Amino acid sequence: MTSTDAPGTTQTQQRRPTRQRRAVAAALAGFDDFRSAQEIHDLISRQGDSVGLATVYRTLSSLAEAGEVDMLRNEDGEAIWRSCSDTHHHHLVCRTCGATVEVEGPAVERWTNAIAAEHGYADLSHTLEIFGTCPTCR
Numbered sequence: 001m002t003s004t005d006a007p008g009t010t011q012t013q014q015r016r017p018t019r020q021r022r023a024v025a026a027a028l029a030g031f032d033d034f035r036s037a038q039e040i041h042d043l044i045s046r047q048g049d050s051v052g053l054a055t056v057y058r059t060l061s062s063l064a065e066a067g068e069v070d071m072l073r074n075e076d077g078e079a080i081w082r083s084c085s086d087t088h089h090h091h092l093v094c095r096t097c098g099a100t101v102e103v104e105g106p107a108v109e110r111w112t113n114a115i116a117a118e119h120g121y122a123d124l125s126h127t128l129e130i131f132g133t134c135p136t137c138r
Contacts, residue, residue: 032082037053070082091103094132097134
């Protein structure tokens with residue numbers, strides 16, 4: 001049992017396809033940019049589903065923990081989510097409209113490995129998000 005499991009539940013039980021989980025998944029499938037839990041909750045409500053905001057947060061956190069969605073923090077520190085590819089990648093995010101491009105960064109990977117080796121670190125993980133203004137918003 002992980003620290004996030006409720007007593008007496010298994011990970012399989014937590015990830016069962018509940019109505020709420022299906023509503024959140026359907027909302028995530030409807031956009032390509034990152035969105036806040038509040039924006040996702042609003043979209044679900046407009047689609048006619050009744051899911052509490054706290055349930056949306058819990059579901060998004062669970063999906064992120066399972067690697068089914070990416071979560072990052074925008075420049076204001078707000079958590080935002082998006083369904084992404086399952087390969088290692090980084091994001092280029094428009095700070096105005098939220099448009100997002102998945103990017104691979106071989107130079108970043110080389111630099112990460114080199115700086116870790118220089119300091120004797122192993123078992124690496126990292127995140128890199130790049131914020132800017134897209135051509136449409138400029």
